[in-house]
Amino acid sequence: MSISLRINGEERLLDVDPEMPLLWVLRDVLGLTGTKYGCGAALCGACTVHLEGQVVRSCVTPVRRAQGKSVTTIEGLSPDGSHPLQRAWVEQGVPQCGFCQAGQLMTAAALLKEHPVPTDAQIDQSMAGNLCRCGTYCRIRDAIKKVSGGGR
């Protein structure tokens, strides 16, 4: 079955099983490997992408849900890594191992789009589904606040 969708601004027509997880399509069909496989059960957030601007866990999202819609991955957040959050991530030295950071950035980007100056509670509630086994949570929060103008 053909699935038509827009990925990072580019129209794509894919011959894939409509039940295939979007993450598989991104990584194995399209080679967009910035989005990571973590748990496969929507529990860790490593696979976070945007579907029509909404945060979704691509490991459990069947690609049929994206039919006719727009998907943004970490590769599409900015063409050259210059999104304010990506710059702040570098300046704050946020990543340690880095595996979860694409998902962290995608959720943080969605948060700041809806709440340009989020409260600590809003940051905690929105980022609660993105786990970091290195424990970089404080630096993640600092970077988000740096971009929002609310940080130190």
Place this chain on the structure above:
Amino acid sequence: MFLEASKVLRHPRCANCHPDGDVPLQAMEAVPHEPPVTRGPADRGVVGMECTSCHQDRNLENARVPGAPNWHLAPREMAWVGKSPRFICEQMKDPRRNGGKSLAQIVHHNAHDELVAWGWLPGHGREPAPGTQAQFGELVAAWVETGAECPDEGAQP
């Protein structure tokens, strides 16, 4: 008659998403939802942690994530957790607390709504609500047809 229906309404498959708070519950033990999510302004979570960030329009057996169309929390005024059958009965008849529904609409909702239907097809080894949705719909219809009486406070099925 409502007491019989309350066996469904207060079953964890149904009541877990009718919490008296801002966090949905899960499992037969009605523990707080994990990952930690919050109700949000429209009962559908908050940005980054929306219900449909993870829940799809059907159950995912491999990932064990439950799903059905229009997955969301019941509004706070429809809380059932910790409430008596009489409280829930009065609530269900009150348009200010039942989404503005008539009793006929309540019958139709319980008998045919796709998210309500999930309670009997919860997937991945979860215990379903008692009976079937068809039986539940007939029970609620009979309750309405016989006057929609509420049980005494303290009455239990």
